[in-house]
Amino acid sequence: MTGLKARLRWLLPLALILPGGVAAQDAYVAAGHGESVPVMLRIATDRPGTTFEGWGTALAWFANVTGAYPDATRERLADLFYGADGLGWTIARYNIGGGNAPDTPPYLRTGGAVPGFWRVPAGVDARSAWRADDPAMWDWSADAAQRWWLDAIRRRVDAPLFEAFSNSPPWFMTVSGRVSGATSGTDDNLRAGQEGAFAAYLARVVDELQRRHRIAFRTLSPVNEPNTDYWFAANTQEGAHWSPARQAAMIDASDAALKARGLTTVVAAPDETNSHLFLADWAAYPAATRARIGQLNVHSYGTVHQTGVRDIARASGIRLWMSEHDMALEKTPEQVDDVATALAFAEHVVGDLRRLEPAAWVFWQAVENRSARDGQPGSNWGIVKMDLTAAAPGPDAIRITRKYWAMANFSRHIRPGYRLVPVDDPDSVAALSGDGATLVIVHVNGGVLSRRLTLAPAAGGYRLTRRIVTDARRNAAADRITPVADPRSVTTFVLKRG
Structure with missing residues (x-):
């Protein structure tokens, strides 16, 4: 304080x-020319940690x-x-x-x-x-x-x-x-x-x-x-x-x-x-x-x-x-x-x-x-x-x-009641619901390139059901369901088991 x-x-x-x-945000992102990079997330859903x-x-x-x-x-x-x-x-x-x-x-x-x-x-x-x-x-x-x-x-x-x-x-x-x-x-x-x-x-x-x-x-x-x-x-x-x-x-x-x-x-x-x-x-x-x-x-x-x-x-x-x-x-x-x-x-x-x-x-x-x-x-x-x-x-x-x-x-x-779970990507945090049915990933992309996120096989069994984005134009808005973190954005991915 x-x-x-x-x-x-x-x-x-x-x-x-x-x-x-x-306008400045759009110009900054445009510097990436629509390019994207792949990012693999290894999430240890079998090792849940702190109960939040x-x-x-x-x-x-x-x-x-x-x-x-x-x-x-x-x-x-x-x-x-x-x-x-x-x-x-x-x-x-x-x-x-x-x-x-x-x-x-x-x-x-x-x-x-x-x-x-x-x-x-x-x-x-x-x-x-x-x-x-x-x-x-x-x-x-x-x-x-x-x-x-x-x-x-x-x-x-x-x-x-x-x-x-x-x-x-x-x-x-x-x-x-x-x-x-x-x-x-x-x-x-x-x-x-x-x-x-x-x-x-x-x-x-x-x-x-x-x-x-x-x-x-x-x-x-x-x-x-x-x-x-x-x-x-x-x-x-x-x-x-x-x-x-x-x-x-x-x-x-x-x-x-x-x-x-x-x-x-x-x-x-x-x-x-x-x-x-x-x-x-x-x-x-x-x-x-x-x-x-x-x-x-x-x-x-x-x-x-x-x-x-x-x-x-x-x-x-x-x-x-x-x-x-x-x-x-x-x-x-x-x-x-x-x-x-x-x-x-x-x-x-x-x-x-x-x-x-x-x-x-x-x-x-x-x-x-x-x-x-x-x-x-x-x-x-x-x-x-x-x-x-x-x-x-x-x-x-x-x-x-x-x-x-x-x-x-x-x-x-x-x-x-969610539990924080380890994830190897430094721009991501993940949490698992108490019953293990819901996996939430919050990813921060501060760069000018899109990121295509994929889960390593160890965290398989979950399907993407929601994508929520905050950036220069969107305010925690539900957007198209795609495993992409747009440039200069905070994106929440909600996945369900099965």
Whole structure:
């Protein structure tokens, strides 16, 4: 959940950037002169791997804004992401806000000031006297906008998976007095000895929201992108640095607080920004701390050593989620129909599924603010774009991007209960339904030549029944049934056994 500038440090420089317009796309593809190449796919349907649980998004900032929109607008957004005719997502990550002091001048980015659930009665010094066991120190009317999404998702999904996560402790538990971090991005911001109080705060919120919204938080993630230098007091979003030792202490305290309340929620950790920092965190945890983790979370803002994280999940027998990612190509102007970013995004998803073999893939913010202002180009982050500063927008303000349709190629067809299966082609990912009757292949062709795909005999016994394409002209559209991946496209092939 780092800022865009910080995240771009993890992106490799791109030698070629293609404008997103259809005319430019047509000219680019025409360079291939209609040629095609054969590609053989060797799919090990006899060796199914991770059981996939689904796709989703963090709610966080966009939900803190859009949950207060008029019904027609917010219901339309919920349908786009969680509806049966939308992306069919089943996962949501709810952001438990820290919350700055009431007298702090506003400085966080649009939607970023997620309210905390604490209350400070008159005459109370919160830094020394706030107590989780005092009912007078809680405000259960807080964060109504993001909480609207909990109910909206529950109404649309039969068995939703909810995770609660934290970006920062409340201001009165911090060193700096701000939820955006310590003075330096390499200093821990939770005050010494406050792990128990912070864990009690998080566990109490989980307990209360479960009861009030009739949902279950399967996991609680108490730290986010912890071992980075992203989080400092002058930043414009919530965040906190945690050294590995402080991470371990917080994981221990969170596990104890959840159990003290009799909750079945387990700790997810460390929600690190990339795999190589995840490995550093994990190596520093004591064995007892590792044993308290019920789910491993990693982000994919950087893909070095992803198989190392996969190996830890396998060896420890702990479920692994890719719990946050978004991206945009550098220097591409903000365009809802930009196919270059959609292709790069789809390639990234394929890579994550192949290297991490996670049980879930979770987007960062499904809705991003339209960022082109004053002649500046803006960015293609987000899969839906809106002006999040606008008052009471209607459904016509929702702008669906090409990335949304690229996501549809995955989430509409690789469904919960499917199992990821090995495939030798680096641009393909494959999944098998639980009964083995359906085989889904998603293939990303970023080049200018068509690809004629064939299955090696070992994966025989399946016949092609559907072909769904996203490119500069088609939006997850069913197309002629042929084993061809068109140039500059994301193509889903649905095969049936027999």
